[in-house]
Amino acid sequence: MNAKKLILGIQLVLALFGATVLVPFLTGINPSLALLAAGLGTLIFHLVSKRIVPVFLGSSFAFIGALTLVLKQDGIGAVKGGVICAGFVYVFMSIIIKVFGVEKVKSFFPPIITGPIIMVIGLRMSPVALSMSGYSDGKFEVKSLIIALSVLVTMIVVSILGKSFFKLVPILISVIVGYLVSMCFGIIDFTPIHAANWIGFSKEALSDLTAVPVFRLSSVIAIAPIAFVVFIEHIGDITTNGAVVGKDFFKNPGIHRTMLGDGLATIAAGLIGGPANTTYGENTGVLAVTKVYDPSILRIAACYSIFLSIMGKFGAVLQTVPQPVMGGVSIILFGMIASIGVRTLIDANLDFGHSRNLILSSLILVLGISIDNIVIWNTVSVSGLAVSALFGVILNKLLPSDI
Numbered sequence: 001m002n003a004k005k006l007i008l009g010i011q012l013v014l015a016l017f018g019a020t021v022l023v024p025f026l027t028g029i030n031p032s033l034a035l036l037a038a039g040l041g042t043l044i045f046h047l048v049s050k051r052i053v054p055v056f057l058g059s060s061f062a063f064i065g066a067l068t069l070v071l072k073q074d075g076i077g078a079v080k081g082g083v084i085c086a087g088f089v090y091v092f093m094s095i096i097i098k099v100f101g102v103e104k105v106k107s108f109f110p111p112i113i114t115g116p117i118i119m120v121i122g123l124r125m126s127p128v129a130l131s132m133s134g135y136s137d138g139k140f141e142v143k144s145l146i147i148a149l150s151v152l153v154t155m156i157v158v159s160i161l162g163k164s165f166f167k168l169v170p171i172l173i174s175v176i177v178g179y180l181v182s183m184c185f186g187i188i189d190f191t192p193i194h195a196a197n198w199i200g201f202s203k204e205a206l207s208d209l210t211a212v213p214v215f216r217l218s219s220v221i222a223i224a225p226i227a228f229v230v231f232i233e234h235i236g237d238i239t240t241n242g243a244v245v246g247k248d249f250f251k252n253p254g255i256h257r258t259m260l261g262d263g264l265a266t267i268a269a270g271l272i273g274g275p276a277n278t279t280y281g282e283n284t285g286v287l288a289v290t291k292v293y294d295p296s297i298l299r300i301a302a303c304y305s306i307f308l309s310i311m312g313k314f315g316a317v318l319q320t321v322p323q324p325v326m327g328g329v330s331i332i333l334f335g336m337i338a339s340i341g342v343r344t345l346i347d348a349n350l351d352f353g354h355s356r357n358l359i360l361s362s363l364i365l366v367l368g369i370s371i372d373n374i375v376i377w378n379t380v381s382v383s384g385l386a387v388s389a390l391f392g393v394i395l396n397k398l399l400p401s402d403i
Contacts, residue, residue, distance in 0.1 A: 008292055009300030013308075016056055017172055020305070021318060022333065023059030023275045025326045026128070027067040029079065030273065032205045032315035034059050037274025039305035041265030045277075046299055048261035050253040054287060054295045055241060056302065057265050060278035061337055062118075062230050065125055066222045066383065067275055076273055077214035082223030083270030084213055089227035090263025098256040102235065111348035113392045114232045115341045116361045120368030120385055121229070122338030129334050132327030143185050144324040151178035151328025171329055178325035188320050196316035205315060208273040223276070225386050227266075230278055234262055237279040245293045356403045360395060364388040 016038075024034040041057040049055075063086070071079050096105055134144025155174040158166055166173065182188050196202055201209060238258050242249040249258065258279075265277040287293055308314055350357050371384030 005294070005297055005300055008297045009304055012056060012297060012301040013304045016058055016301070017169075019061075019171060020058040022171065022326070022329060023061060023064060023067075025318075025321060026064050026132075026330060027275065028071050029067065029076075029275055030202075030205045030208050030315075031318040032201060032309045033208055033273045034275055034309075035305045036309035037265075037269035037272055037277060039302040039309065040268050040272070041274075041277040042302035042305070043299060044265045044268055045258070045261035046295060046302075048264060049249075049257045051295055051299075052247075052253060053238070053241065053249050053258060054245060054293050054298050055238075055258075055279050056298050057262070057277040057279060059275040060230055060233075061333070062121055062226050062233070062278070063223060063276045065121070065385070066226060068128075069383075070219045070222055074214070074216055074219050076208045076211045078216045078219035079223070080211065080213035080270050080273055081215040082219045083274070083276050084267050085215070085220045085224040085270075086227040086276050087263045087266030087268075087270055089224050090231070090259055090266055092263075093227070093231050094256045094259035094263060097259060098254075102250070102255050106232070106235070108393055108397070109228070109232050110396065111344050112350055112357050112360050113364070113389070113396055114229065115344035115348070115350075116364035117229050117341070117368065117385070117389050117392065118233075118344060119338045119341030120365060120388060122334045122336070122341065123369055124385065125330070125334045125337075129327055129330035132323045132330060134324055134327070143187065144327070147178055147181050147185065147187075147322065147324035148328035148331070150181045151175065151325055152331060154178070155329065155332055171333075174329060175321065175325055178328055179321060182322045182325060187322055190320065192316045192319055193313060197312040199310060200312050201310060202312055202315055202319075204319075211273060213270065221386070222383055225389070227276070229389065230276075231259070234259060234279055241279070241287070244287050354403065356399050356401065359399065360392055363395065364392045367391060 020038050021031045021034055023029070024031040038056070038058045042055070045055060045057050046053070063083075066082070067079055070082055093105065133148035134141035151174045154177040155170045158170040158173050179188070192202075235255065238249050238255060249255070262277060262279065269275060269277050345361070352358055352361075365388075368384050368388035371387055373383055374387060
């Protein structure tokens, strides 16, 4: 192993770091466990996919709303149970793909369904971004607003004007700027950093790590079905990754293997208390810029991620990041998720002059955004996202194609 590979591994971790820890920041999951889950998950993925696909797995944004709700209402044990079940959904999908072929499965989730669903995921979370930025009862808290704006402006400037590597880490740079501004306002409590050990998990991380998974029906229903949406994201990411690298990963190792890798990685993440894993678009961006496609560098990055997760001081620093900082990032992030849904529709060249497309997209958007949760029985409820997705999939099969 040469020094160049070690340096390239560090670069990849830096590029993916912001996105990896952002999900735990927003949901309340311990960031150290998210880094551990990302590292272990990536190694598991590479083992399953014959070690030839240059992919780094990290925290999936699609699960943010569900994880936040379940963690708040039912605790980390229920989150573990839900994420483990989401992993088994991935495994189930990999088996279905192997048996029936990917095209047959994709027919249930065409762009007219997945596009609006992705838009709903982003739009449902947009009020949370403003709340974290200090907005409440029609007013902004001044300090929080200034911090959030500093993050927002930095992220925009770096994304537009940044050169080469800096354009790959706008989240990381903007969080650092927001942290410094927060220090100037004196709103950061450094006590957890002083109290933390240099090496080893914090008490909070150990408590979450050793918590027993709880398979509560309401939590499983809230989290697991989102994996069906992320399934389409996975196919898109593997397709793009293959296009950049110049290989057809659908043939070798096969999409069923990459999906199985995602599933087993997510099950592992659930067992240790991390968020659900997914392949990363940012990962493909790094590959495109560096032109370095060696999968071993991804495995080196995974080892770095595991090492960072057990650095107690580092984990404590992450936990002191103020909410307005993450609020500033989230304003753009949730908007970008919704925009990806729009792009999905545009890339598919869908004709909205057809009543069928208008009906499907309108139904998914209205149901997904307007319905918070529907209580089915006792503590069992279904989110508006799940309701809209279910109606969309069913209607897509029932409505004639010529209307």
